[in-house]
Amino acid sequence: MREGEHINTRRCLLIGQELISGPTALYPPQTLDDSGWLEPDLRITLFWPGWRKIESIIVYADDTMNRENDFLDPMIRHCVWDRKNDWSGKNAWPSVEISIGF
Numbered sequence: 001m002r003e004g005e006h007i008n009t010r011r012c013l014l015i016g017q018e019l020i021s022g023p024t025a026l027y028p029p030q031t032l033d034d035s036g037w038l039e040p041d042l043r044i045t046l047f048w049p050g051w052r053k054i055e056s057i058i059v060y061a062d063d064t065m066n067r068e069n070d071f072l073d074p075m076i077r078h079c080v081w082d083r084k085n086d087w088s089g090k091n092a093w094p095s096v097e098i099s100i101g102f
Contacts, residue, residue, distance in 0.1 A: 081094060
């Protein structure tokens with residue numbers, strides 16, 4: 001593997017890990033809610049044999065302080081990272097698929 005490919009592989013793996021970890025908070029547009037946010041309440045990470053594939057499932061819920069009603073709907077984030085595609089150093093971006101549901 002050439003040096004450029006090694007750097008690209010490292011970059012892909014670092015970015016992929018951040019995408020699997022997911023954001024620590026989600027803020028809706030101000031038109032929907034001007035003071036609320038969602039935080040992860042449940043996180044499940046699955047590592048397939050040989051770490052060739054990693055899946056992350058995160059459930060986000062309203063953690064707005066001093067709120068008694070009008071809570072934001074919970075959200076689920078499913079992320080799949082097929083790492084074996086990124087070990088060659090040819091990908092500029094990790095092979096990550098992210099799905100979001102309400």
